[in-house]
Amino acid sequence: MSTDTLQPLPMATSIEEMQACCPDILGEAISEDEAIVAARVFKALGDPTRLRLLSMIAASEGQEACVCDLIEPVGLAQPTVSHHLKVLLEAGLVARERRGSWAYYRLRPEAVTAITRALGA
Amino acid sequence: MSTDTLQPLPMATSIEEMQACCPDILGEAISEDEAIVAARVFKALGDPTRLRLLSMIAASEGQEACVCDLIEPVGLAQPTVSHHLKVLLEAGLVARERRGSWAYYRLRPEAVTAITRALGA
DNA sequence: ATCCCGCATCGACTGTTGTCAATATCGACG
DNA sequence: CGTCGATATTGACAACAGTCGATGCGGGAT
Numbered sequence: 001m002s003t004d005t006l007q008p009l010p011m012a013t014s015i016e017e018m019q020a021c022c023p024d025i026l027g028e029a030i031s032e033d034e035a036i037v038a039a040r041v042f043k044a045l046g047d048p049t050r051l052r053l054l055s056m057i058a059a060s061e062g063q064e065a066c067v068c069d070l071i072e073p074v075g076l077a078q079p080t081v082s083h084h085l086k087v088l089l090e091a092g093l094v095a096r097e098r099r100g101s102w103a104y105y106r107l108r109p110e111a112v113t114a115i116t117r118a119l120g121a
Numbered sequence: 122m123s124t125d126t127l128q129p130l131p132m133a134t135s136i137e138e139m140q141a142c143c144p145d146i147l148g149e150a151i152s153e154d155e156a157i158v159a160a161r162v163f164k165a166l167g168d169p170t171r172l173r174l175l176s177m178i179a180a181s182e183g184q185e186a187c188v189c190d191l192i193e194p195v196g197l198a199q200p201t202v203s204h205h206l207k208v209l210l211e212a213g214l215v216a217r218e219r220r221g222s223w224a225y226y227r228l229r230p231e232a233v234t235a236i237t238r239a240l241g242a
Numbered sequence: 243a244t245c246c247c248g249c250a251t252c253g254a255c256t257g258t259t260g261t262c263a264a265t266a267t268c269g270a271c272g
Numbered sequence: 273c274g275t276c277g278a279t280a281t282t283g284a285c286a287a288c289a290g291t292c293g294a295t296g297c298g299g300g301a302t
Contacts, residue, residue: 025172026179026233029194035169035176042172046164047260048156051146055156058147067279073150077262082280084260101269101278112147112240121237168290188249198292203250205290222248222299 013092014040015111018118026120038118041111044091049074050084054093057107064097064106134213135161136232139239147241159239162232165212170195171205175214178228185218185227 017037022030025038045051052074057065071081085105088094093112094105138158146159166172173195178186192202206226209215214233215226 025176026228028176029180030173030176032169032173035172039167039169039172042163043167046160046167048153048160049260051156051160051163052151052153055146055149055151059150068277076260078279079263079281080261086280098269098279103279107147113242116237116240116242119233119237121234121242170290189247197290199249200251200293201291207250219249219299224249 013090013111014044015092015108015114019114022118024120025118041091041093041115044087044093047084047087049076049080050088053081053084053105054088054107057094057105062106063109064104066099066102066104068102070105134211134232135159135165136213136229136235140235144239145241146239162212162214162236165208165214168205168208170197170201171209174202174205174226175209175228178215178226183227184230185225187223187225189223191226 014037018041022034022038025034030038045054053070056070056073057063060069067078067081067085070085071078074081085094085096089096089105091111093108095108097104097106135158139162142155142158146155151159166175174191177191177194178184181190188199188202188206191206192199195202206215206217210217210226212232214229216229218225218227
């Protein structure tokens with residue numbers, strides 16, 4: 001068995017599931033499963049700290065920032081910041097890339113367009 | 122003192138506050154207060170039941186529906202449905218109108234456009 | 243007036259979430 | 273290889289949110 005089969009699934013993000021299932025939330029009545037998928041994305045946005053983190057990342061040059069740059073401005077403990085970034089990551093709103101000791105989080109513009117599309121924009 | 126001063130404020134919805142304060146969440150770093158306001162709107166969307174209710178309302182003719190029409194398809198107790206509709210109402214995503222014994226909830230398209238605008242669409 | 247029906251509110255319970263301190267992991271650099 | 277710095281994970285705790293049964297309220301109809 002190759003090592004690829006051990007961790008082949010990058011764990012589809014909520015955004016990706018939403019793109020695949022919920023083209024238009026307000027266009028027609030969505031199913032219960034579709035609602036669960038889409039709600040995960042909005043729930044990730046439904047916290048002030050996460051919105052600030054996302055906003056700060058988006059406002060940074062290259063639309064990316066490392067954790068160390070986010071802790072002080074957000075005013076919370078490092079584990080708390082890591083926790084929120086993980087929620088944003090699993091939602092598919094940001095991507096993570098390790099460079100050296102640092103972890104850089106980058107905004108995923110496709111995620112934003114997926115949301116606006118789901119809202120019928 | 123007129124009776125208007127007793128209940129003059131229709132209690133500004135979260136959407137209205139967001140329109141007034143957060144033109145572009147992803148354009149520049151938003152403040153803590155702005156994040157709190159905007160997070161309330163997304164939190165209202167961050168529940169599967171509320172998303173389904175909103176979707177069903179939007180898919181109804183005239184983009185409105187009364188509570189009695191929503192209870193059975195959503196499969197939850199009537200107080201629970203009323204609770205979720207209240208959350209959507211206070212978020213500014215829907216409007217309520219009483220006609221006879223029935224309460225009709227209507228989608229507020231301005232709210233949807235306000236969200237997509239805040240996301241920089 | 244009274245009863246009924248649709249909806250809102252209340253009280254209680256349970257599961258989830260945000261937060262932090264402590265600890266583990268992981269990479270870089272001597 | 274051992275230490276140090278940056279992140280992630282764990283465990284615990286308080287606060288919050290979703291759900292329901294019971295109850296309250298208000299408008300029609302009899």
